[in-house]
Amino acid sequence: xxxxxxxxxxxxxxxxxxxxxxxxxxxxxxxxxxxxxxxxxxxxxxxxxxxxxxxxxxxxxxxxxxxxxxxxxxxxxxxxxxxxxxxxxxxxxxxxxxxxxxxxxxxxxxxxxxxxxxxxxxxxxxxxxxxxxxxxxxxxxxxxxxxxxxxxxxxxxxxxxxxxxxxxxxxxxxxxxxxxxxxxxxxxxxxxxxxxxxxxxxxxxxxxxxxxxxxxxxxxxxxxxxxxxxxxxxxxxxxxxxxxxxxxxxxxxxxxxxxxxxxxxxxxxxxxxxxxxxxxxxxxxxxxxxxxxxxxxxxxxxxxxxxxxxxxxxxxxxxxxxxxxxxxxxxxxxxxxxxxxxxxxxxxxxxxxxxxxxxxxxxxxxxxxxxxxxxxxxxxxxxxxxxxxxxxxxxxxxxxxxxxxxxxxxxxxx
Amino acid sequence: xxxxxxxxxxxxxxxxxxxxxxxxxxxxxxxxxxxxxxxxxxxxxxxxxxxxxxxxxxxxxxxxxxxxxxxxxx
Numbered sequence: 001x002x003x004x005x006x007x008x009x010x011x012x013x014x015x016x017x018x019x020x021x022x023x024x025x026x027x028x029x030x031x032x033x034x035x036x037x038x039x040x041x042x043x044x045x046x047x048x049x050x051x052x053x054x055x056x057x058x059x060x061x062x063x064x065x066x067x068x069x070x071x072x073x074x075x076x077x078x079x080x081x082x083x084x085x086x087x088x089x090x091x092x093x094x095x096x097x098x099x100x101x102x103x104x105x106x107x108x109x110x111x112x113x114x115x116x117x118x119x120x121x122x123x124x125x126x127x128x129x130x131x132x133x134x135x136x137x138x139x140x141x142x143x144x145x146x147x148x149x150x151x152x153x154x155x156x157x158x159x160x161x162x163x164x165x166x167x168x169x170x171x172x173x174x175x176x177x178x179x180x181x182x183x184x185x186x187x188x189x190x191x192x193x194x195x196x197x198x199x200x201x202x203x204x205x206x207x208x209x210x211x212x213x214x215x216x217x218x219x220x221x222x223x224x225x226x227x228x229x230x231x232x233x234x235x236x237x238x239x240x241x242x243x244x245x246x247x248x249x250x251x252x253x254x255x256x257x258x259x260x261x262x263x264x265x266x267x268x269x270x271x272x273x274x275x276x277x278x279x280x281x282x283x284x285x286x287x288x289x290x291x292x293x294x295x296x297x298x299x300x301x302x303x304x305x306x307x308x309x310x311x312x313x314x315x316x317x318x319x320x321x322x323x324x325x326x327x328x329x330x331x332x333x334x335x336x337x338x339x340x341x342x343x344x345x346x347x348x349x350x351x352x353x354x355x356x357x358x359x360x361x362x363x364x365x366x367x368x369x370x371x372x373x374x375x376x377x378x379x380x381x382x383x384x385x386x387x388x389x390x391x392x393x394x395x396x397x398x399x400x401x402x403x404x405x406x407x408x409x410x411x412x413x414x
Numbered sequence: 415x416x417x418x419x420x421x422x423x424x425x426x427x428x429x430x431x432x433x434x435x436x437x438x439x440x441x442x443x444x445x446x447x448x449x450x451x452x453x454x455x456x457x458x459x460x461x462x463x464x465x466x467x468x469x470x471x472x473x474x475x476x477x478x479x480x481x482x483x484x485x486x487x488x
Binding site: 367 | 421449
């Protein structure tokens with residue numbers, strides 16, 4: 001676990017190894033959650049430029065404003081800590097170490113949008129985070145003045161998707177729903193619902209105390225602030241860290257003791273992300289605005305380093321096969337399309353691909369996107385398409401010779 | 415009013431009738447799920463589109479008006 005760095009805001013204070021920060025320690029360090037801000041916090045969030053940290057990167061202030069200016073009755077806040085993305089650990093680390101910051105943010109959101117219920121939706125497999133959140137809620141029961149409950153999210157990639165989260169809370173079925181209606185219009189109990197990632201909420205709680213100018217004082221490039229990222233593929237130094245936005249991939253690798261010469265490619269954004277060649281991305285700032293210009297997305301902040309000795313085709317096959325398995329199975333193009341994509345990619349990776357296989361894979365990457373109730377198939381295809389761009393030669397080599405040039409062997413397919 | 419085809423992917427079960435009835439508009443993939451055009455439907459094809467909509471056994475296919483943004487883009 002790496003937690004050192006100069007930009008500690010969300011993870012400021014005692015290190016995660018010391019466990020969840022108790023309420024009295026949280027109060028001593030940061031003071032009480034400002035009670036007078038309510039809707040006044042929204043312009044401050046908008047001016048801060050804070051973007052949602054669940055993956056889609058939607059501006060937080062604008063999301064809260066849309067809900068605050070709705071017509072009709074009371075709203076609901078759903079704090080999303082499902083973190084079904086297997087490569088990401090930042091939400092569970094945040095909840096396990098700073099549960100009260102997440103609670104502060106959820107309370108502020110509920111005040112700002114006039115919600116009379118808060119649901120903390122926490123991945124059931126994140127046991128330390130769940131225990132920390134449960135205890136934090138009990139520590140502050142008297143303070144809430146509204147219904148507050150903890151709902152354990154079932155294990156699965158799509159369980160954290162906004163409409164799936166609402167669906168599960170309402171009916172115990174964690175499959176996405178057809179939109180519209182959006183969850184912001186008809187969500188938990190059919191009421192307008194703010195679904196917000198736990199890191200976004202925790203940051204709102206800091207901005208409420210310190211202001212938007214403080215928020216904007218960090219950041220190396222256009223996008224301001226810090227972010228939690230999960231670094232994988234380093235061997236011993238994998239883990240969650242807080243970075244200033246605009247920190248380069250190379251800086252992060254270097255701080256994990258990894259030299260550029262040891263890395264062939266990087267996947268940004270996790271299983272829903274995009275591959276890029278290491279040399280093309282090494283000096284690129286991790287800044288959502290800059291990444292977008294390179295057809296990359298910050299996503300949930302996973303930085304996956306692929307070292308030279310690992311086959312990108314095999315790594316991709318593993319991810320796509322997982323994404324296929326994680327289809328909720330509601331929409332044909334996702335269920336059958338991703339399954340076929342995953343199986344074909346696995347055969348190619350194993351040196352068992354038929355001659356037509358690469359053409360099939362390319363055709364499916366064009367056919368599948370946009371044909372589902374949620375964006376699960378789009379994310380899997382985006383990863384696949386980027387893999388064909390970055391590892392294209394290796395895909396062809398695998399398909400035509402049945403050999404892997406990275407490992408140098410005929411692939412030991414059973 | 416310009417219209418486009420829309421599929422409710424959760425309802426669609428891949429019967430593929432739409433592709434059989436309006437092949438000039440709708441392709442089917444190898445699992446018989448429709449591949450529909452993205453933009454507005456030409457006036458001359460509206461009848462075929464409506465027939466495909468009416469015959470969908472799952473009521474998954476609909477004709478909907480283009481949004482303001484889509485009208486601007488087309």
